[in-house]
Amino acid sequence: MMKTLGILATAATLAFLAGGSTAPAAEIEKVFQFYCAQCHGLGGKGDGPNVTKDFPVSPRNFTNAAEMNKLTDADLKNVILDGGPAVSKSPMMPPWGKTLTAEQVDGLVKHVRVLCNCKGKEG
């Protein structure tokens, strides 16, 4: 019994170290599609239903690796939490810091890196 518990504890620790506190990828994709896709599009290309001809800016295309590589993960986190003005960008990107959990924000940063297939600027 003790041995089983020990194995389970070790497995839990390894899982924690491997995944940090980030929510599962499928859950984060759902979060992305519910909140972010309104402007950034389901595939992250910046083509959500809000982007009409009078939308004053072009929402970030997350699949553009060259552009996405100019941003650090901290930049991404800041803009999600505090909105576009936090990184000198448009307020059309609203602050999500009071809406999303810290775990969801961290997960979204990782999800965006999957969409751009890029690691981003070191920082």
Added chain:
Amino acid sequence: MRAITHAAVAAAFLAAAAVPGQADAAAGDEVFAAKGCTDCHYTEGPAREKTIDDQLAKKGPELFYAGSKFQKDWLAAWLAEPVPIRPMKFGSLTEENPGGHPKLEGGDVAAVTDFLMGLTSADVEAGVVKPKKNPKGRQIFTKKMPCSGCHQYTARKAIAGGRSGPSLVEAGLRLNPDWILAYLRKPDVFKPVKSMPVFVGILSDKDMANVAAYIASFKPKK
């Protein structure tokens, strides 16, 4: 015993006749169920959704605070002649709203209107917000925390704004100004899982009141 029953029925009838709204509300509740409205809308609070899946499973908006949210004249007209409020289908970011919400006819309109207008929320403080075009509200709505990113409105006689949220074109005819403020102040009470950001702790109470007054001023020009 029978006499007592008859007397009670007669008293109830007279009471109902004296307060037609109440009689209509009860009838409206029955119509609401009989017409299948409950297939898409729930009318008893509190809000049930806890997850994104819960929210996406809904076919239509919750109505347990309809009487605090809507204006009665608008609601009656809409139930008789429904036109889409949301550009996109409820819960979808890819499908256009096809329209076709069932219509009510005859006495059912007034009855269901009375039923829904009776569904009020104690979380809406009455008489706080007066519709008013105001520069601070406008600045927040269009620029600072741009509601216009997700909600349509009328700008220079043309419809502008995003399409993921419900349209706010002529929202001053549809929405109770006090409810708009309450919705901003207490997001968890009305719609705990929604794709609109929480602005509590971001916008001040005064900012929220200015935005609510601004949105409530969206009415057709006379």
